[in-house]
Amino acid sequence: MSAETETPLGLERLQQRALVVGVVALGACATAGLANPPDFFRAYLIGYLYCLGIALGSLVILMLHYLSGGAWGLVVRRILEAATRTLPLLAVLFLPVWVGVRDVYLWAVPVTPEDDPLRHARAYLNVPFFRVRALIYFGAWLGCAYIFNKWSRERDARPDPNPRRFRLLAGPGLALYGLTVTFAAIDWAMSLEPHWYSTIYPAGFGVGQVLSAFAFGIAAAVGLRRREPFARLVTPANLNDLGNLMLAFVMLWAYMAFSQFLLMWSGNIREEVPWYLAREHGAWAAVAVGLIALHFALPFTLLLSRRVKRDPRLIGAVAVAILLMRLVDLLWLLVPGFHRPGFALRWLDLVAPIGFGGIWLWAFLFELRGRPLVPQNDPAVEEALAHAH
Template identity: 40%
Template sequence: MTHHVHVPDASQPVNLAAPSRIALIVGAVAFALFLVGWFVNPTTFYQAYLMAFFFWINMSLGCLALVMIQHLTGGRWGMTIRRTAEAGIRTLPMMAVLFVPLALFGVHRLYEWADPAVAATDHVIHHKAPWLNVAGFQIRAVIYFVLWIGAGTLLVRASRRQDATGDPKVGRTYARVAAVGGILYFFSMTFAALDWGMSLDAHWFSTMYGVIFIIGQCLGAMALLLFTLILLSRHEPLKTLFRVDAMHDLGKLMLAFTMLWAYVSFSQYLIVYSANLKEEIPYYIRRGHGGWEFLSVGLIALNFFLPFVVLLSRTVKRTRSLLLWVAALVVVLRFLDIFWTLAPSMRGDSMAAAISWMDLAAVIAIGGLWVAMFLRNLSSTALLPFRDPKFEEAIVHAGH
């Protein structure tokens, strides 16, 4: 088959060994430094660990969610991000291993319900004890990871088969795994968010909590994938094949997720605020005093208004150098959201006293490992699903 335009070969993997090694070294050094924190204050250590873990597993699970969404809805954008997102999914086994310290040791330092003395005296925690207990926490974590890694593995394996054989039936496998896996992911992530995050305030509850996490995951993963693709598009094959139109579409989706995140976060706030019930309102009272109010306002301004206004611009969405910065900003600001959600529940009323050097060390430590793994995965397959039946139409001829 001849092409009228020069199309680079998309089937060859790109070698990313060098950046992967740098990430690994940075991660290892930060990890060594972070481990010192355990001797300084083990509770702060596990708190920082939880937040960093949450930040990075949100990226892995966001990749899983985006891949499943695009298998169910179709569309050109999915073709562009699929392989890159799959590299993110393949970090899940590593994240499962990184969860072990939290499940075995961190749980006793992080959650008040894990203390049998508290559960015996506090009647609310006593009521919730069938769910909030250490064994249940551990068993459920195993179930969550089995479901996520299972769904991810089936999707990645289908892609391998597609790359090797070009079998058109892979499309059906994708759709089936995504339909069933999507439902399981939605429920399991809801309960994971409850177990790991919401139960830090054992008295507090909100049915929206899981949805806020799920949408935050999609937003974070979308920004990270955009960032990666724009960087990779400095070289072939993405230099030619990651077209401006495709980037524009991904930018629009990032805008949509930004708006959705703001929508669900605001709705939760409005409903809790207006009811002003004693079992719910402390969550927001705490985040409105002691310095946290600045973080709350900052979150609204930086996580919603700034990306929202900037991403409305067509020029920004179509200019690589500009969109790269917006995507980077959204990725970094995801941590602000995690910190705002979790830190006040763990560290009390004063924000100034709640910030620790360990938070930064932990994010870089787990992040170094995550990025190293991600880049290694990315180098092991082609960057685009070059044998997908719709590849020619969606990628090669797009914009013609």
């Protein structure tokens, strides 16, 4: 195997450690869940949505790059492709959410029709239709991921006679993602509090997924940057472009969050205000301030610096920090919707994402090791390598 086609070996130890951490953490959560199944299923949902967000966000960035081009995408393409190939595993790991739906969502608990406060929404909020919609979402996501990865593998084997097909599929693929993730966000996150709704919430949910994927892709690229010939793609200019894109999505996330708050505050509608009241009192208020400072203000300030974006260690640190804050944001969004008194953050809510992250990272590294870090038979890659310095 030549240097140009060498796969990223040497990741076995990290992969094994991720698997051990994942199995031990999720095993501990499952054991605790025997005594309190609702707490287990709710914590599992947090970890699941976090990892699913990275995988789906990776699919979005791939499609954006196929539409727009640019050398920045060559740096993270293999990383993003590997992340999208974890979607079949994530589809299987949705089973606990499928089974535990009545332990997680209030609307799924059977009630008599005359006592049902959600009878006006029962055509949508019912368990059979919830499961049917989940099958549709995964069918769309798996289909897009399969096609793009299949075409990419074919291009590795021989020059692509029809390179425009990536761009032709990317546009409809983005539209399909926007549609499916809107309803998935409503089903799996927003419906935790079924009396509350926001038209901005699903859009913010999707933006958060793309931001997570950018942060993960940058962190992974920085970690792999010493491997040749991949190192010739991880140039200061490409890191600068990736940093600019991550900055754009940090700003877009903040815009979505502030727009939703402003609309709710100005409207002051009885059904909408309690959602924010639950998140702006006690310890959750401190978490909200932390999100403003560490999810927006600090990365925004740092990513304005050209020096930070061009330095692998600095931009890698910012990316890791954003990944951590993405989990904090998910906790802030979901945990108050579990209708526990007070702050009520359980140890399961923290350990389950760690366990799920370990399992997902193991699967990601397995996929990453299966293909060369540098795409083959792509004229853009060959040009970038030729001009790398």
